[in-house]
Amino acid sequence: KQEVTQIPAALSVPEGENLVLNCSFTDSAIYNLQWFRQDPGKGLTSLLLIQSSQREQTSGRLNASLDKSSGRSTLYIAASQPGDSATYLCAVRPWGGSTLGRLYFGRGTQLTVWP
Amino acid sequence: DAGITQSPRHKVTETGTPVTLRCHQTENHRYMYWYRQDPGHGLRLIHYSYGVKDTDKGEVSDGYSVSRSKTEDFLLTLESATSSQTSVYFCAISESQDRGVTEAFFGQGTRLTVV
Numbered sequence: 001k002q003e004v005t006q007i008p009a010a011l012s013v014p015e016g017e018n019l020v021l022n023c024s025f026t027d028s029a030i031y032n033l034q035w036f037r038q039d040p041g042k043g044l045t046s047l048l049l050i051q052s053s054q055r056e057q058t059s060g061r062l063n064a065s066l067d068k069s070s071g072r073s074t075l076y077i078a079a080s081q082p083g084d085s086a087t088y089l090c091a092v093r094p095w096g097g098s099t100l101g102r103l104y105f106g107r108g109t110q111l112t113v114w115p
Numbered sequence: 116d117a118g119i120t121q122s123p124r125h126k127v128t129e130t131g132t133p134v135t136l137r138c139h140q141t142e143n144h145r146y147m148y149w150y151r152q153d154p155g156h157g158l159r160l161i162h163y164s165y166g167v168k169d170t171d172k173g174e175v176s177d178g179y180s181v182s183r184s185k186t187e188d189f190l191l192t193l194e195s196a197t198s199s200q201t202s203v204y205f206c207a208i209s210e211s212q213d214r215g216v217t218e219a220f221f222g223q224g225t226r227l228t229v230v
Contacts (some may be wrong), residue, residue, distance in 0.1 A: 013120040036118060044204060089158070093217065102148065102173065103207075103219055107157040 002027045006090055006106035013113055019077040021109045023090030028068050034103065035064050035075050036089040044089060048075070052095070080108045087111070118142050121206050121222040128229055133194040136225050138206030140186075146217075147189040148207040149173075149181065152224075157204065164189055196229045203227075 003026040008009040013019060023033070032051045036044040048064040050073070055067040067107045077084060087110045090101040118141030128134050137145060140143040149161040150173075167183030170181050177199060180192045193200055206222040 032217065037223075043223040044207075046218055046220060049218045065185070091158075092221075102163055103158075104216055105158040107155075 002030075002094060002104040004090060004091060004092055004104050004106040006088075006109050008109060009076045009107065010110040012111070013064040013080060015081060015113055015115050017080050017113075019080050019111070021077070021088050021111070022091075023073040023075070025071045025073075025092045025104055027094065027103070028071050030068060031080075031095045033064075033066055033073050034091045035062075035073075036091065038083045038087045038089060038108070040086075047088075074103070077111075080111075080115050082115055084110055084113050119206060119208060119220060119222040121204075121225050123225060123228060124223065126228070128196050128227070130131060130197060130229055131155045131195050134196050134227065136191045136204055136206075136227070138189045138191070138194075138210040138222060140189075140208050142220070144208040144209060144210050144220075145186075146209045147183065148187070148209075148219075149179075149191045150205045151175065153202050153207060159217060161191065161204075193227075197228075198229050201229045 005024045007022045007108040030052050034049045035047045038044050039049050050057045050066045066073045087108040089106045090106045093103055122137045125207045148163040150158045152158050161175055161179050162173055164170045164181045164183040182190045202223045207219050209219040211216045
């Protein structure tokens with residue numbers, strides 16, 4: 001069974017810092033990896049999707065990298081802002097088979113950016 | 116935003132009563148999923164569907180059933196609600212792997228309280 005771990009569980013930083021959130025997974029046979037953001041009491045918003053053949057994806061101040069062989073992904077947030085405060089979730093989708101597209105989630109990193 | 120609507124958004128019900136949650140999508144995606152989110156457990160898959168009338172169990176399916184009679188609707192039923200089913204329930208959709216990129220999109224969630 002795929003296990004996904006996110007470190008740290010919580011992070012509190014001043015505005016303007018560059019951040020790295022970590023995600024590790026136990027089975028490298030993945031189809032893709034997806035990073036989500038979740039605000040309190042809200043649903044999950046997709047931030048970045050990295051296919052297994054890709055090494056990184058960028059969207060604005062966000063950059064996600066994938067090292068499938070070592071079972072790791074990082075989400076880099078540049079010049080953090082208070083509006084970035086949220087929980088960030090990493091999820092992996094296994095390659096085909098009986099799993100039929102389901103996602104395995106980490107428990108998230110709760111980020112607080114203070115002014 | 117992907118067209119996913121969950122109803123109701125909030126519900127309080129009594130132990131032993133049946134409850135049905137609805138997920139409606141306008142994206143014509145093949146796969147639909149029900150997850151529950153609990154503190155300390157993260158997101159866990161309850162049931163999923165890979166087509167009309169095609170469903171299968173996830174890792175926490177006991178006490179739940181699902182139905183999908185149309186592409187756009189996926190219903191989750193708690194047959195006899197228990198306090199342990201108090202949770203936030205999320206519906207998600209994605210396309211199939213044979214169509215390439217399979218980004219998952221989530222609804223806003225249903226907060227269910229069983230008293």
